[in-house]
Amino acid sequence: MNILITGGAGFLGQRLASTLLSQGTLQGRAIEQLMLADLVAPRHDAVLADARVRWHTGDLLAQLATLMAQRWDAVFHLASAVSGECEANFDLGLHANLDTTRHLLDACRAQTLAGHAPALFFFSSSVAVFGSDTALPLPAVVRDDTLPTPQSSYGIHKFVCEQLVADYTRKGFIDGRCARLMTVSVRPGRPNGAASGFLSGLFREPLAGLHSACPVDLDTMVALSSPANTVAGMVAVAQADRASFGGRTALNLPALTVSVREMLAALEALAGPQVMGLITHQADPSVAGIVSAWPSRFENTRALRLGLSADASFTGVLKQYIHDHPETVRQPQARQRLGLPEPH
């Protein structure tokens, strides 16, 4: 199987690549080639060392003719401008998230019309498709049949692309599946332009001994998923046969519902009071407005049917981050408390 991952140098793209390479197959077929396409070059050494991996850099839309000259059995379309970027730059959002997806879908359609089997097409949608509209207020619990009413450009683009994937699937051009990802936390690396970025930075930065500011009210409720659980959900959606996936509508991945206050309490219990001293409260109405418009409680019947479940606790999510990235924990008392050896 030849697989293309767009956004393959990104946070989830790299983790997805690593997971697919170690499982070795997708839908029962051996993975022969994995192409990572991104604006930037991938940096994950273990992934790049694998002989099945290739990469291609550049704007996806500009590179589409080159990339799609090859036939792909599966496309994981992850490349995307993030929520804050789309709010700040309307044209960037339209280009990166809408125009690019539409042309990528058309390139897959051309391959099918040329006589190939329809490619498996996974699209990473987002919890940001949900929001509260005056005419259609968000219900307390979002279910699989809740109508998305996105309240940001990013959410609108994701919802439009979900519909395109459904229609290209209906027409038999692709075998499309869309999964709505919850906010993924804790994300390693540098802060990005996502409005939800603080839901990682609030923990990652203090653990590293750096100051961090909380832009929202502590009682803000959020729907989260750990990186490992998110990638497991993405793979399960791609692996499922069409009947088990059920229809063509996007599937909400499971969510851990937690308040920012509970998240901080989990951090303090694990890493100690010195880490908490690095956190201040600095209200940011624009971030608070975007994040509080997203739903926090889900009833995930379809995902549960695929055998997926939410992370059990935010403590478990934090432990996963510390286990995966022990070198990033640099606050001395936290290292000691967590039993991490002295850094070299």
Ligand SMILES: NC(=O)c1ccc[n+]([C@@H]2O[C@H](COP(=O)([O-])OP(=O)(O)OC[C@H]3O[C@@H](n4cnc5c(N)ncnc54)[C@H](O)[C@@H]3O)[C@@H](O)[C@H]2O)c1
């Ligand atoms: N991480 C989350 O919390 C979360 C939540 C919901 C949905 N998602 C979705 O999951 C996907 C992956 O998210 P992520 O956290 O890995 O994001 P990321 O920003 O780490 O990765 C996205 C990658 O896409 C690339 N990219 C952006 N525009 C491009 C273009 N025009 N051409 C080529 N490459 C381009 C970026 O360089 C980046 O490496 C995205 O579609 C995102 O919208 C993520």
